[in-house]
Amino acid sequence: MDNSYINTSNLKFWNLDSLLIHGRLSQMDKQSHLSSLKIINLNKTDFSADIIDEDENSYHTTLEHCSCSNFINEQLPCNHMYALASKLKIFKGQKERRSKNLIVDCSSKYSKDWFFVIQQANYPALDILLMPRKENNKTVMALTQGKLYNFHDGSIFYDTEKAYTLPWKEALKEINYSIQITETKPSVNINNFKYVDNCIIRHSSINYGDLTFKLYKVNASKTAEEYIGSYTCKQNEFVKFLKTGILNKNLDLNKRH
Ligand SMILES: [Zn+2]
Incomplete structure (x- = not known):
């Protein structure tokens, strides 16, 4: 250096x-x-x-x-x-790692490209934040993507947007799965400072917190939700689960019927 x-x-x-x-x-x-x-x-x-x-x-x-x-x-x-x-x-220092490539399609009120529906209210938990960005030498506000995922207790997700748009009795006929988050520990940035070759170097990484959720499936007669089980994973693994319906080899909603 x-x-x-x-x-x-x-x-x-x-x-x-x-x-x-x-x-x-x-x-x-x-x-x-x-x-x-x-x-x-x-x-x-x-x-x-x-x-x-x-x-x-x-x-x-x-x-x-x-x-x-x-x-x-x-x-x-x-x-x-x-x-x-x-x-x-x-x-x-650490380079600003936020990206303009968002992990969810944010062009509509209910994103349809994930297994579970993502709403605008979920963006902060997914570290999708409105931030100033430089574009053509001008500063504009735009959604940017980070990796510090932080979901909160009580959040509920459904696998169809109809859960939000139809009366509940009608919606039950369209929903297959829903999840409710019951317990979370926060994801945090870990920063280390070192002094190497006359230079102070900051290194940042993310320690993802644990998250527990309950999984429900609508019964065969489409009249009520039935509890399937409670699962614990890391906050970043939960993001993948929302996207794919796959948590691990024991829980793959694409294969369950
Ligand atoms: Zn100054």
């Missing part, structure tokens, strides 16, 4: 002893969306620069100091300092 011209051991925010600072939640917030900051007048002697944000505000930033109010108030690295440190290759 071409950063050997900086002696980070003397820089209180960018040496081995600073790792705990960067792992604080409030600090990690400042480490995202750095690509929206423009760096000009970079001085490779005193490691200073002017940083322009999306609103065209300009800040004078060094590795130890910034003219913004966030730094003045907190005396901790601000997003401008993280942008400068990234540019100088003494800090390496």
